[in-house]
Amino acid sequence: MTAAAFAAAGAADRVRNAVLRQVCALRALRPVLVDRGRRLAAMQAVAVLSAAFLALRAPLVSLWLGAAVFGVPHLLAGVRAVAVRRRSSRVALVCAVLGLGVGAAQIAGAGDSALRAFVLLFATALGWEALTAARRRPWAALALLAAIVPGVAAAWTAPRLAVVVLAHLHGLGALLYFGITARGRRLPVWPLFAGVAVVTVAAIGGLLDGLMASTLYAPRSASGSIVAEAITAGLPHPTAVVFHRALFVYAFGQSLHFAAWLRLLPDVERISPTPKTFRRALADFRADFCRFATPLLVLTVAAILLLLLGGGRARETYFALSYFHVGLEGAALAGLVFGGSTAVLVPGAKRATRPLPVSASPVRVDVEAAA
Numbered sequence: 001m002t003a004a005a006f007a008a009a010g011a012a013d014r015v016r017n018a019v020l021r022q023v024c025a026l027r028a029l030r031p032v033l034v035d036r037g038r039r040l041a042a043m044q045a046v047a048v049l050s051a052a053f054l055a056l057r058a059p060l061v062s063l064w065l066g067a068a069v070f071g072v073p074h075l076l077a078g079v080r081a082v083a084v085r086r087r088s089s090r091v092a093l094v095c096a097v098l099g100l101g102v103g104a105a106q107i108a109g110a111g112d113s114a115l116r117a118f119v120l121l122f123a124t125a126l127g128w129e130a131l132t133a134a135r136r137r138p139w140a141a142l143a144l145l146a147a148i149v150p151g152v153a154a155a156w157t158a159p160r161l162a163v164v165v166l167a168h169l170h171g172l173g174a175l176l177y178f179g180i181t182a183r184g185r186r187l188p189v190w191p192l193f194a195g196v197a198v199v200t201v202a203a204i205g206g207l208l209d210g211l212m213a214s215t216l217y218a219p220r221s222a223s224g225s226i227v228a229e230a231i232t233a234g235l236p237h238p239t240a241v242v243f244h245r246a247l248f249v250y251a252f253g254q255s256l257h258f259a260a261w262l263r264l265l266p267d268v269e270r271i272s273p274t275p276k277t278f279r280r281a282l283a284d285f286r287a288d289f290c291r292f293a294t295p296l297l298v299l300t301v302a303a304i305l306l307l308l309l310g311g312g313r314a315r316e317t318y319f320a321l322s323y324f325h326v327g328l329e330g331a332a333l334a335g336l337v338f339g340g341s342t343a344v345l346v347p348g349a350k351r352a353t354r355p356l357p358v359s360a361s362p363v364r365v366d367v368e369a370a371a
Helices: 002-024 030-034 036-057 059-084 090-107 112-132 138-157 159-184 190-204 220-232 240-269 278-309 311-322 324-337
Strands: none
Touching: 002 030, 002 278, 030 036, 036 059, 036 190, 036 240, 059 090, 059 220, 059 240, 059 278, 059 311, 059 324, 090 112, 090 311, 090 324, 112 138, 112 159, 112 324, 138 159, 159 190, 159 240, 159 324, 190 240, 220 240, 220 311, 278 311, 311 324
């Protein structure tokens, strides 16, 4: 499996190198590709525009393909970023492991009890980060603890609504995590946040109503699951207008959530300013996950096929088993907000190894030569 993966990565590298040489020959596009800051800004703009287009014209298809194709890869990317290359607290890791068990219980029919357990695990992970950060930023820690208590109480009475709120906050949290990390390296983040603000305000204000699809399409095999997800994304008993706007905001945020973990954050956290080859990226993946790398690659491919072909049952299983990462990533975001380090470990390095600094300024590089 590993040999086949490296062979496929090598073939993809050859295709990409040929494309890069052609693109770099265009003077108008070359500065965007050879400068790290400009390249990241361009990727943010493309992410916002593509996410907005999909959410406007095919929101249900966007939700289906997002979970099917990018769901498991983004879980691995999140765990890799916050638990493998950084030092997640033991409490956050324990809560994540327990979250997998709660997900299995939900699949078995635990219902709202499982949702309440998810909320408690999420609150525990955040609360521990607040307690450990009390000496560094006491007032911020106190504010978070003060928000957790009534939040848990409200979630206990309305667990389904609480999970929907957490889903929205989770998507926003990924963007904030990327923003804090990128600013730690003095890289631009304004295209993403300005684009999100403008598009979201325009959607909520009704300026995009005329561009939204009048007919919503979804694959028949998973239509029930996708429609249920779309309905719960907004307020209870919404009007048709409110439903379409809420669905747009939800699908828009989900697409950007995947983009942040799979494309934007990895580009920020690269030690080298030059883009990685696919073979190098695969080698780093194997160095990070060691003996688990091949099983995880096999699991990812199998999960994508099952989610594309397995219908609603496969989607519901994915969502139940993926809730574990909400608390893990939320705790990591809280750690950054409370002044935690933005340093990352070198791929494959031991935990005791000193992490490389990440505050290097943007560097101009020749992509064609690097290829």
